[in-house]
Amino acid sequence: MIISSSLVRRVAASLLPQRTRSHSSASTVGTPFDKLGVIGLGLMGHGIVQVAATASSSSSSSSSSNVHSEVIAYESNASYLDGGRDRILSSVERLVSRGKLTSNDAESLLSKITYTTDRDALDDADLIIEAIVEDVELKNDLFKDLGSRCKSSAIFASNTSSLCVTNMAIASGRPDKFVGIHFFNPVQLMRLVEVVRTEYTDPTVFEDVMGWVGHIGKVGVSCRDTPGFIVNRLLVPNLMQAMSLVERGDASIGDVDLSMQLGAGHPMGPLHLADYIGLDTCSFIVEGWVKDFPNDASFYVPAILKQKVERNELGRKTGKGFYHWDGDKRGDPVE
Structure with a gap:
């Protein structure tokens, strides 16, 4: 579900406690994810790409080292890919014009992003986040394909807000390396991320993803795979x-x-x-x-x-x- 606009951000601010979690802190914990893949560059996906790339730029990162060497932004449709790229560029330009981002950091974060319609580019990613339309069959088919092509250590995540994470995890063929990772819209501004574990999720995988959420400047909350998660x-x-x-x-x-x-x-x-x-x-x-x-x-x-x-x-x-x-x-x- 998309919960959007400045008004909705005020709802979230009033209803959600502003807190941090020790295992989500980016200051002392390293991230195991060198290459991130994001599938879908729509309203949510382009924001995830931008936030991840921003965290990877040298002076923007809250870590002593870069969070990612590369962020792969994948769309199967070239026009959608161009639309997502345009959204990211426009957003970054606004930040620079308002003095919220330096030109050097803007150049650095944009250099981290590789845009592609070639799914093979995701094969060696360490963490892949799906942010496509809320259609369970499309998602299951996608994760089944990813499970057959990506390296065995890759972790998969879905940005779904309402669908069963367990079913997608099973479809992927690697349910122990699967989590839900629900960002809120607009991704660039909303602090909360719900990280969802199933009965199959490896605890180490879950902790690694929670740590990554902290590295990109978000506050992660933990939830089991229950309808609607928490919010x-x-x-x-x-x-x-x-x-x-x-x-x-x-x-x-x-x-x-x-x-x-x-x-x-x-x-x-x-x-x-x-x-x-x-x-x-x-x-x-x-x-x-x-x-x-x-x-x-x-x-x-x-x-x-x-x-x-x-x-x-x-x-x-x-x-x-x-x-x-x-x-x-x-x-x-x-x-």
Whole structure:
């Protein structure tokens, strides 16, 4: 699931404790990953590439040595590859223009990235992170192929936010060297990374990945392979409950959101947030959970959500959801 924008960053800042973990510290622990591969250069993938390359530039790295000698950015489609490259270049240029990155460091980090449509370039990577569309069959097929071609010591990771990590780990043929590594959007700004272990994950592999997360300047939290991991497991059912309050006529849209803002200290209410995320995205996630875990009462799809998705009232992206929207500007609640 994509949780985006400065507004969502404020939600994360208010709900998540800002803490560090001793085994994620980049100051004293070395990283075993010399070459990183990232598959998919979309909204999440290009950010992962940029953050990893930034950590590898000499004065930007929090470690005494570079985190990676090379970051392989792979896309099967050349136009998608070009789009990801353009996003990274634009982001780096903005940082330089704002004085947040020196020209030398910008040149250094960009030199670390190799862009390619040749999957063979990933064969000798030490850690490969998948960040493609949330389609379980596509992911399983990808990891099955990677498992047959990549060096035996390579560790695989999925950036999925809602799919079962264990199934992908088994598909890879090396479940002991597989983790979930869920970044939040925008990757360049959001500090949190959920590192997900399955029953098969080698503890040393898990610790190495947690250490790498610290090396690239993020805060890693550990979670077992459970639906939604930590953030979405707590967040998405909360959004469904808010929708149900409105659906039953127990409270208005505005009062539900205002109550959570003033009563719980949230920067925005749950219905505002659901509109910002996209009601289709919310529905996709929870429908998958209902299908896979039919006996879990916390997983359900309110009728009001189904109706809005059917009417293409998806929130901010279509101009209408629980609120009216003018671009990124929220208007009045929908009566």
